[in-house]
Amino acid sequence: MAVPAATVEQLSQWEVPEQQIGLWSDAAQRFRRNRLAIAGAVLVVLLILIAFGSPLLVQLGIIHDPLKQNVEFIESGPGQNGYLFGSDELGRDTLSRLLFGSRISLAVGIFVQGIILPIGLLIGLTAGYFGGRVDNLLMRFTDVWYAFPDLLFVLVVVSVFGPSLLTIFGAIALVNWVGLARLVRGQVLSIKEKEFIEAARSSGSSPPKLILKHLLPNSLGPIIVTLTFGIPNAIFLEAVLSFLGVGIQPPTPTWGQMVFDGYEAIYANPSSVVFPALAIGFTLLAFSFVGDGLRDALDPRMRR
């Protein structure tokens, strides 16, 4: 077959982009350019390091044992009696309790998302993919869950089954999967009608393959963003439970409980409220900065 000379020339003149930028590397680039998101990410990494490193710091003798009481020095202010951040009403070191408190908060934030993900995916994908009556039924089911005020539900569950770690994680997950399920359903509904799905279907892809290879990867961005925003929400709910006195039980240090304990003696030693309160606030702020950054970075409409 003879190719016209002009076409060959034109072909060689086509501008080939020097570097192909994929969705993910583009997103990473845009995330890096977002200063607040980077600040949030740095804080999150720091928290993870603290959560893993705090037992080591105790073993090395750098910080006090968070459970060790020194009844001679209760309610010390910051810097007094060798306690950098002061001590609480039982003479325990506020700094080391603060560092150990990050373990519970991070664990709640991350494990809860681990429970939410399969539930939300299963319900959202089923409703979106099969549509019709299945969709209707599942969505009415999520509507009912949605109507339940989430803090009340968590409080009720914890009151009934007792404040164990498992109950608290489970209760928080049970009220938070609805958002993810609705999001996944919406994504599937909008992607389902696209041509490339039609193509995959007509070339004989089975439903599981269609879901796993096409529908899921294409809705990954919004799912990641939703899960990221779920982390501060779960941390918040756990902190509220602890603050109300029905969360993870003492002596395990949690930030919410520290605010609660400090609040009892707020006049004598206000710093024992301020430190854990700020720890909660800045942790949530960090995660929401990361979430905002991811949302902007993963939205293909915002690509250059």
Next chain:
Amino acid sequence: MRGALLPSQLRAITSTRSGALAIFIVRRILWMIPILFFVILITFTLMHLAPGSPWDKAGGRQLSDTVINNLNIRYGLNKPVAQQFLLYIWSVVHFDFGLSYQYQNKTVSGLLLESWPYTATIGLLAFLLIIPVGVGLGVLAALRQNTRIDYITMGFATVAASFPNFVIGALMVVVLSVLAYKATGGNFYLPAAGFGIDDSLIMPVVTLALLPIAYTARLTRASTLDTIRQDFVRTAWAKGLPERLVVIRHILKNSLIPVVTTLGPTFAFLVTGSVIVETVFSIPGIGRAFVVAIESRDYPMILGTTVLFSLVIAVANLVVDVAYVFIDPRVRLT
């Protein structure tokens, strides 16, 4: 034609907008029934899944079988669970939530009636604060986009939206009560607890309102920025209207439409937020009563409060949905 409507008549009604609106409202009201039913069912089931009986005493002397039997009869716990549930639904329809476990001879309805004025006062004041402050800050930030005012307002909104309200409340108590008391020798400070129609309301109301204010401000800013770029706004400027008129008549009127939709969730937040704020500031409202009921496992009280809270939220959402139809004529009634 008396009695039931014929299908053709129904179709005639839905074909007009006011008819469709009526049907929409009726459907929306009816939809509340299954929602509330399931909320009760879920909570009721949870209560009955609880291990042990309400008469178990941790560490204390156990009650004799005869006493437990009598208690079960008094609180209706001797009947089959399904029957208990149906009886409960029947009494809830009559606004009777049963007897409280933690106090002798007090009904849940009585307890709720005692405590609701506190919750309502704080919630209402917070609600009145949210709209003007949130909308005001949002419009201000949008009109002064990318200036220092915009950055400060949105920075404040971001922090207020991330910090949980019990954290904000506790920090406010530290600064405005404790530190203010110490610094002024007790001459100027805000009371950290108690309830009265005085300065003790300031901190609870601000704590409760701060997060919805932040959300409202962010949303108002976004929707105002959208509106500012519309052609009709440019026309309004071009024909030489004074700034006040353009902002109020043309921009605000349109940018407030999406803000109305947040009023439902805002109301829900105020209701659940009362649980936290009333604990922080020791206010004897419904939220505090709920926490006390949770601690003492007073199941009828927990159930009653949950039903009441869900009902309030459902009604608020209904009102917002219906109001939205009236405000925005573009809404489709499906």
